Amino acid sequence: xxxxxxxxxxxxxxxxxxxxxxxxxSEEIAKALAAQIEIDLTDEHWKAIKFLREDYKTxxxxxxxxxxxxxxxxxxxxxxxxxxxxxxxxMAYIAGLPKPKxxx
Amino acid sequence: xxxxxxxxxxxxxxxxxxxxxxxxxxxxxxxxxxxKKLRSDEWSITxxxxxxxxxxxxxxxxxxxxxxxxxxxxxxxxxxFPKGVTYIEAEIDVVEPEKNSVKLxxxxxxxxxxxxxxxxxxxxxxxxxxxxxxxxxYKSAFDFFTLEGSKALAKAxxxxxxxxxxxHITEMPIKCPVAPLEFAFLADAFFExxxxxxxxxxxxxxxxxxxxxxxxxxxxxxxxxxxxxxTLEPDFIIEHVDPITKTLxxxxxxxxxxxxxxxxxxxxxxxxxxxxxLGNELNYVPVDKETFLSKRYSNIFALGDASDIPASKAxxxxxxxxxxxxxxxxxxxxxxxMNELFDGHANxxxxxxxxxxxxxxxxxTVEPLTGKFPIPVIGPLPLLKESxxxxxxxxxxxxxxWNMLIRGRKIPxxxxxxxxxxxxxSTK
Numbered sequence: 086x087x088x089x090x091x092x093x094x095x096x097x098x099x100x101x102x103x104x105x106x107x108x109x110x111s112e113e114i115a116k117a118l119a120a121q122i123e124i125d126l127t128d129e130h131w132k133a134i135k136f137l138r139e140d141y142k143t144x145x146x147x148x149x150x151x152x153x154x155x156x157x158x159x160x161x162x163x164x165x166x167x168x169x170x171x172x173x174x175x176m177a178y179i180a181g182l183p184k185p186k187x188x189x
Numbered sequence: 190x191x192x193x194x195x196x197x198x199x200x201x202x203x204x205x206x207x208x209x210x211x212x213x214x215x216x217x218x219x220x221x222x223x224x225k226k227l228r229s230d231e232w233s234i235t236x237x238x239x240x241x242x243x244x245x246x247x248x249x250x251x252x253x254x255x256x257x258x259x260x261x262x263x264x265x266x267x268x269x270f271p272k273g274v275t276y277i278e279a280e281i282d283v284v285e286p287e288k289n290s291v292k293l294x295x296x297x298x299x300x301x302x303x304x305x306x307x308x309x310x311x312x313x314x315x316x317x318x319x320x321x322x323x324x325x326x327y328k329s330a331f332d333f334f335t336l337e338g339s340k341a342l343a344k345a346x347x348x349x350x351x352x353x354x355x356x357h358i359t360e361m362p363i364k365c366p367v368a369p370l371e372f373a374f375l376a377d378a379f380f381e382x383x384x385x386x387x388x389x390x391x392x393x394x395x396x397x398x399x400x401x402x403x404x405x406x407x408x409x410x411x412x413x414x415x416x417x418x419x420t421l422e423p424d425f426i427i428e429h430v431d432p433i434t435k436t437l438x439x440x441x442x443x444x445x446x447x448x449x450x451x452x453x454x455x456x457x458x459x460x461x462x463x464x465x466x467l468g469n470e471l472n473y474v475p476v477d478k479e480t481f482l483s484k485r486y487s488n489i490f491a492l493g494d495a496s497d498i499p500a501s502k503a504x505x506x507x508x509x510x511x512x513x514x515x516x517x518x519x520x521x522x523x524x525x526x527m528n529e530l531f532d533g534h535a536n537x538x539x540x541x542x543x544x545x546x547x548x549x550x551x552x553x554t555v556e557p558l559t560g561k562f563p564i565p566v567i568g569p570l571p572l573l574k575e576s577x578x579x580x581x582x583x584x585x586x587x588x589x590x591w592n593m594l595i596r597g598r599k600i601p602x603x604x605x606x607x608x609x610x611x612x613x614x615s616t617k
């Protein structure tokens with residue numbers, strides 16, 4: 086697994102660029118990751134990202150879009166508006182979490 | 190009171206109760222296996238289901254193409270339960286974990302010492318706005334994971350003049366994640382055989398990024414779609430169906446028109462699980478993925494499609510999982526540690542049309558790979574590669590299912606995944 090530098094910090098990522106260590110994430114890193122996929126983080130974005138971070142801590146899995154809607158209170162439609170085209174993947178990427186398991 | 194009667198009352202009081210909710214694949218195997226393992230003077234076993242029809246779900250895929258008849262896919266549930274197991278046909282109202290009891294819709298209350306929830310997953314077309322509109326539902330829009338849907342689709346195919354056939358997955362996880370792909374392959378072969386393939390455009394619409402989830406198989410299966418001139422429409426998260434224009438509309442406002450829609454609706458666990466406060470956002474019961482023990486209650490397990498384990502919702506998974514579970518259960522009720530840890534093993538045949546099929550074998554950590562799958566007598570079977578042998582394997586499975594698998598008889602496939610025969614080069 087490669088180690089790269091983001092926002093002046095060395096972090097572990099997988100081959101798709103997702104952070105692999107929960108504790109290596111910071112808000113500064115989130116901003117840098119968001120910039121890489123051309124997203125300016127507003128309060129609404131942070132609400133989703135913080136929900137994902139907290140939920141992962143208790144569940145051990147990245148929340149799916151449906152979970153962000155039913156538990157996090159952000160509708161799937163809003164998620165698409167905030168993180169265009171691939172919201173669950175983009176949210177996880179910025180939140181420094183693994184891609185949600187769509188299916189197995 | 191006579192001695193015999195008071196002995197009976199004593200026994201009733203000390204007899205422990207195992208209650209199994211759901212008499213499908215997982216529930217049937219569980220009562221068959223535990224009936225043999227538990228002492229009948231110590232444990233009573235009761236199984237509840239809302240109806241007495243056991244459906245062979247893998248057969249639903251074939252019904253629309255005329256290769257099976259509906260009556261071949263249904264048998265009486267209670268014919269698979271061993272003598273000594275009590276069967277109750279009833280709808281479940283609510284589980285009350287604090288009282289160790291389950292209330293039925295009739296008002297009757299069943300108490301338990303140990304509870305197993307194996308009530309499966311159900312397609313929920315009502316969760317997609319517009320889908321069940323009477324203009325289209327079972328006229329030009331169908332599911333095939335129910336007997337009614339699959340039968341209605343078979344009828345529609347008989348007289349369909351052609352047009353745009355859209356095969357659609359609403360949201361993961363679904364039962365048997367490869368089934369919609371198989372449906373696409375079988376539809377291609379079916380219309381070719383009817384000499385009308387040139388009149389049918391097939392579009393495969395999925396919320397996933399590609400044909401399947403795991404990289405090696407996704408590439409191979411994507412190639413197979415392409416080869417058959419089936420258009421892949423990935424990353425499509427549906428918002429609603431417009432029944433007037435017959436259009437699927439996505440969250441990011443993409444539109445896909447259909448003449449005939451074959452959809453896999455959202456799959457959810459049963460509503461009583463939500464009413465009981467035992468479910469996640471899709472009414473699946475959160476459990477430890479290696480032991481199936483509820484994360485909240487030490488006397489509740491969930492097996493088969495009803496649990497939230499990150500494995501395929503498939504009969505093979507239920508079967509391997511139950512193999513592990515029954516040994517664990519005996520330890521658990523004695524207060525000992527559960528040592529048989531489930532690895533997420535799944536083993537699925539994928540029909541590819543023209544009398545051929547593929548086989549995939551994988552678990553929580555190893556994705557489906559190419560190579561050979563060793564199996565006594567009939568094997569080895571080629572992995573992730575089309576062959577006639579795999580097709581025959583799939584057809585033979587129906588007999589194995591009714592006569593061996595759900596009766597809890599041993600099948601010569603290991604419950605843990607083995608790397609024997611698998612090519613590890615295929616991941617590179």
